[in-house]
Amino acid sequence: MSTILIIDDDDQLRISFERLLKEEGYQVCTAASGEAGIRMLTESIPDLVVLDVRLPGINGLETFRQIHQIEQKLPVIIMTAYGTTETAIEATKMGAFDYVIKPFDIPQMLSTIAQALEAGRFMRSPVDMDVAPDKIHGEAIIGKSSAMQEVYKAIGRVSATDATVLIRGESGSGKELVARALYQHSIRSQKPFLVINCVAIPDTLLESELFGYEKGAFTGATHRRVGKIEQASGGTVFLDEIGDMPMGLQAKMLRLLQERSIERLGGRETIPVDVRIIAATNRDLEVLITKGQFREDLYYRLKVITIWLPSLRERTGDIPLLADYFMTRFSGELGIENPGITREAMSMLVSSPWPGNIRELANTLQKALIFNRGAPLSLTDIAQATGGDVKNLHLTEDACDDSIRSWIRGLLSRGTQENLFENCMDHFGSVMVAEALNLTGGNRSQAAKLLGMSRPTLHAKIDKYNLKIETSVK
Ligand SMILES: Nc1ncnc2c1ncn2[C@@H]1O[C@H](COP(=O)(O)OP(=O)(O)OP(=O)(O)O)[C@@H](O)[C@H]1O
Ligand SMILES: [Mg+2]
Structure with a gap:
């Protein structure tokens, strides 16, 4: 939950503004002077400050200057009256996020707050x-x-x-x-x-x-x-x-x-x-x-x-890694234990076309997790989350050819690239080896057999492509 610090000497405004922001789901703290606000801020940094320009004691601009010194990336919205916009403009030039004129329009203020919080998140969350x-x-x-x-x-x-x-x-x-x-x-x-x-x-x-x-x-x-x-x-x-x-x-x-x-x-x-x-x-x-x-x-x-940026189709080898990352992240956010993904479901994720790329993969896993009852995500869970049926997620050979062609066209249109052909072949190679290992639960002898190559050749490929092997118990 985002925390907003309001600094304003007008008691009435502080009270009603605090109530409004709390109803919107924000955590709020308030201060009646610049000095008090800065003291609070040094104890714990909020996500946003809404600051009045006219304050008793140190004025708004000076307060802004000090806040900016403590935490340069903290977004600050300045509140100003008609006569004092020059000060607010001065503050914006010095890096304040924006200013609003009192009495402010509530929807506009809320929208400015949402934008400022997003800007703060962009700057501060690594x-x-x-x-x-x-x-x-x-x-x-x-x-x-x-x-x-x-x-x-x-x-x-x-x-x-x-x-x-x-x-x-x-x-x-x-x-x-x-x-x-x-x-x-x-x-x-x-x-x-x-x-x-x-x-x-x-x-x-x-x-x-x-x-x-x-x-x-x-x-x-x-x-x-x-x-x-x-x-x-x-x-x-x-x-x-x-x-x-x-x-x-x-x-x-x-x-x-x-x-x-x-x-x-x-x-x-x-x-x-x-x-x-x-x-x-x-x-x-x-x-x-x-x-x-x-x-x-x-x-x-x-x-x-x-x-x-490559499309997800161009780097299917990354899908298991991405899927694991999203599963950990979303189950954490949902406060549930990560149920994992079955091998079949993972293979399906890897072979799906993902026209919406990572956003679509992330949304699918998030949806599937919401409806999950604790068992590893299955083919059906994934299919349900995509709103489709399992068949649609498997690529037909034609569709596959089309994707490969469009991928290659994209690569060739970027102009001369060193070792393009070798890199492409390596990419295909790594996808194939990863897939064989995936299907065999990491069993190298079986995977080598499936691929029609010797174990040492497979080992060399695993090293070359830097593949991470996860052995699963059948
Ligand atoms: N390599 C990645 N690893 C982990 N998450 C990623 C990766 N790339 C994108 N995402 C996540 O996927 C989602 C979409 O990414 P983002 O918004 O950056 O895409 P975009 O290219 O800007 O899309 P659009 O063109 O639609 O604006 C975001 O939630 C982002 O965090
Ligand atoms: Mg974007």
């Missing part, structure tokens, strides 16, 4: 990479396949730079998770990380959300507003679903990347900004360019460092 299952703290990027090793290497390679990074991959393949890992391993990891989803925000609002506006820029612009890019100063902006950004805005984005400056809507001043851009999309940008829906110049600017 994403582990390539670590042993018992070392995982919260979320982790799981996968040992060569395709995932490439992803880890790419994250490592760009970590010491400020380079713009484009993350591409199908829906549910982990782009957002990788963006967070990139940020956490970057030289800007102590600075803000703001997420803008270009699809979730209506086109008309996206521009003012990103670039801000001056008072009078349009009807309803009653005061100046600092945009997310300026707000993330010194930090990182994650532009999710950039393939869906309107063309007009793409021009402004290009200018930001080339000149490192912005103009607020309705403003004449050129404002220099220091932000790192990480962008992601599941759209086929090359096709969008031919249709005139994506600017080619922006595409070239963005794609210099591209991280391609």
